[in-house]
Amino acid sequence: MREIIFDYPVKEFTYKVIGERKLKFYIFESESSQKNGSIILFFIGGSFSKDPNSPARFQEQAKYFASKGMITACVDYRNGADEGFTPIQAIQDVKSAVRSVRENYAYLGVDPNKIVVCGSSAGAYISVSSIMFKELNNETDNLSTDNVPNALVVFAGGMDGVDIMKRRYPELLDESIELSPIHHIKKCLPKTIWFCGTVDIDYEQNKEFIQRMVEKGNEITFIEYDKMEHGFFHFGRNNNEFYQDTIQKTEGFLKEIEFI
Template identity: 30%
Template sequence: MKHLLLLPLFLAASAFSQTPAKSKAPDAVDTLAKDLKPSRVLVYKKIAERELQLHVFDPAGFKAGDKRACYLIIHGGGWTGGAPPRMYPFVAHYAKLGLVGISMPYRLHSANTGVSVFDCVKDARSAVRYIRAHAAELGIDPQKIIVSGGSAGGHLAVSTALFDKVNEEGDDLAVSASPNALVLLFPVIDTSKEGYGNAKIGERWQELSPAHNVRAGLPPTLIFHGTGDTVTPFVGAKTFHEAMLKAGNRCELDVNEGGVHGYLMRDKLLFDDTMKKTDSFLKSLGLLP
């Protein structure tokens, strides 16, 4: 299988974040994001007093009733931090290419609030269901939904296709939460003790470990990962990739030799290269004009 490159998305310090973020120097993606604004913001889910909103970037010439492909992306942050603006450069790129681009938030895992990683997964699956159920008003083809994400966001992205038993009470289960393609950026892909997130998920970790739940019939998947990643170890991506191929699924693993966690977010040349490779993948699926 062809080896490409990694798309890391680490999290971001942002006014939208629910938790204080450590200050850091802006990286390439931060710089690209700072002047970007969504076309509209829509509530996709209400939990108690909390409203979760989709940050939508409409393409030029957009109108309700269009049937455009949708590129939905989910931010990283170990399920405990980060915010939608961090991922604006990705959705802005696809809005320029004629897709509806969406960056989404989710409830953040916290022992204090009782939000679990299972709740994070529920939110991601709810978002895909909302988009598919409201496709006409969003100007989206319900059979052309791409879900992407970085790090923990990559875990949530693949969760939309994998974890059919993890659903929000009240969601319409007749509406599929599975996307038509996945683009995973240095994802949390193995939640065992050898991977990432085992302590946060707890004894039920295997229920939320993508590498341990691969089956036939999953969406075409492109994974970007670096061999130098010590946060979400590269071996997990390799294991998942091999399991996908064995199950008869289309899966491409784009390897960056020595790439550390989040490296693609820090270098504009690598970011641009990743977008080109993602474009080619989506064109091969008929999801990009």
């Protein structure tokens, strides 16, 4: 298994074991971290490829919000480098991660009612899907533990499961509608902030999905960035202008809901 390397000190916590595969939280804390405060779980995108992005791609955001008093964790989940991987496994892992926080909140030192999930790209798809599709659970999970986070932060991701499976997992095409958020519009999401560039490949789809979800009663703040591409917000891109801007807007969102 690949080595996951961070530029900053992290604590490791295994939230799930599948065979020999240990899935971990890579936890950031600071002197500002509040006991029994909120926690944010970061799910990186680019995970469906055979050479997936590292969970450390979100380390700068994790470090920043730890400095604001939160416990933060970059989450390793099953991905394209795992033998026999499908997105169903990743969706199940998001659910397991949230359940693990609630079941281990005292050890982690967090409030089980102040869990934030943040996902980008493929991480956005699996984060939203983990909330929308109740039947997709790992058999080892305790289903009496709620898997829905208390808030959601999204950086553009495909919401059309039919398109995703057609392009990447044709073996799942027959069940793709059942794995497609845009085909299951309903009131189900926690309070959400959603970022997307206007030239992102998923822009029109995200805009339609959000409009229809808001019509069903979901509370989603959609923030558009003119002429910005997929992944525009990452640290090291665009002179960090949009990394900083999305950090500040996310912080404002978390302050509004009293998670910071």
